[in-house]
Amino acid sequence: MICPPKLSPMxxxxxxxxxxxxxxxxxxxxxxxxxxxxxxLYGLSAADLKAL
Incomplete structure (x- = not known):
């Protein structure tokens, strides 16, 4: 769930x-x-993520 910080506890x-x-x-x-x-999750490195 991606939400505003104030709603995180809820x-x-x-x-x-x-x-x-x-x-x-x-x-x-x-x-x-x-x-x-x-x-x-996929065993990727930071370099792999930048390529996505």
Whole structure:
């Protein structure tokens, strides 16, 4: 879930309450967070991400 920082606690609560697999990322941190998660998921390096 990408949302404004003030809504992050609300969305974390919803994910936990309804047992939804996922993560909450604020709008400002979304680009770097998503890059790191994609890299871990697919075993990519920073150079690979820049090529995408």
């Amino acid at each position: 969305w974390r609560d919803y994910l936990a309450r309804y047992q939804v697999a996922g993560a909450v990322v604020s709008l400002g941190k979304a680009p770097e967070e998503i890059d790191e998660r994609v890299a871990r």
